[in-house]
Amino acid sequence: DAGVIQSPRHEVTEMGQEVTLRCKPISGHDYLFWYRQTMMRGLELLIYFNNNVPIDDSGMPEDRFSAKMPNASFSTLKIQPSEPRDSAVYFCASSVGRAGNTEAFFGQGTRLTVV
């Protein structure tokens, strides 16, 4: 398996623009997580899905952030409008939910810069 695939790897956008980050989880994994990593706050959980259904979005910072998972092999994280403070590395991770072996596997991340 190719692992969790994220795109793009780098994104530079102007304040006020819409940004869409994409993720393809590992095949067969039923959980998908979106994290944001900054020097100040470390790795923060934004939202996670189980079987394509959002379970907990309490980490989503504002209504400007939204996430979808239309099917088991694809998820998006959208920021509209983007602001400079959204600059961070965004990671997607996936895991299986059965007893044991619930560790999450991460993608390479998308480095977002909002200018």
Add this chain to the structure above:
Amino acid sequence: EDQVTQSPEALRLQEGESSSLNCSYTVSGLRGLFWYRQDPGKGPEFLFTLYSAGEEKEKERLKATLTKKESFLHITAPKPEDSATYLCAVQSWGSSASKIIFGSGTRLSIRP
């Protein structure tokens, strides 16, 4: 609320100098504790899962142990290639089961 605290924030060792990293946690019921390694510019790489107090896992120069309140990552005779940030995370049986919460990490630097 689930919490994870890692110490120290940064650790510099000489090659061959063994040491330990600490992860203290507070959860409503531990489902699993995870250790990850993260290299600059990359995503966290899974190392170990521990499920119950007393459990130990080993991989090359790394050994992870677990008690009811904390976990240790022991590094024996480290090499420069072990330099990375080591992250601890917990998953609980609480209301948001499967939610994985991370600590802030320990930046480990091994000098040749």
